[in-house]
Amino acid sequence: MIAVAAPASYLDPMASLASDIALSPAAAARVAAIAGKQGKPAILRLAVDGGGCSGFQYRFGFADAAEADDTVVETDGVRLVVDSVSLDLVRGCQVDYVESLGGAAFRVENPNAASGCGCGSSFAI
Structure with a gap:
């Protein structure tokens, strides 16, 4: 994992706040395989x-690039990006x-x- 201790907006937009x-x-590995095929x-x-059976639900998708206010982490050349609003709800998580x-x-x-919930796709705070 690569970690850079500055907000993405101050450095490369793909910078990381690993904590x-x-x-x-x-x-x-799974993201890399799917992205390669697509x-x-x-x-x-x-x-x-908002929504899901517990109040909030996770949404995954592929991005073309990170936005200026995204937090970005990189593992084995694959990036995970989270917007600033969602980050407050998933801070400290692992995907x-x-x-x-x-x-x-x-x-x-x-x-x-x-x-x-039982399926793991929604949660409550």
Whole structure:
């Protein structure tokens, strides 16, 4: 993991604040594989929206680039970007990729969540 201790707006827009969020090597490998097949940059965006069965829900998507106010971390050449509003709800989290008998998915291990739903895609603070 690469860490730069300055806000992204002060340095390269892809700079990192590693203490805020983390991307596991398994998640980085999966993002790289998907991005390679789709011909897109290996940049995964994590956002939080209102809704879901617990109050907030995670939203994942591929990004072409980071925005000026994004926090960015990089693992094995793959970037995870989180906007400044969502960051308050996921600060300290790790994004992982897990495969099990129930399926495969990106999973957010969020220390801020007071509760969550059974599927792991929504949470409450």
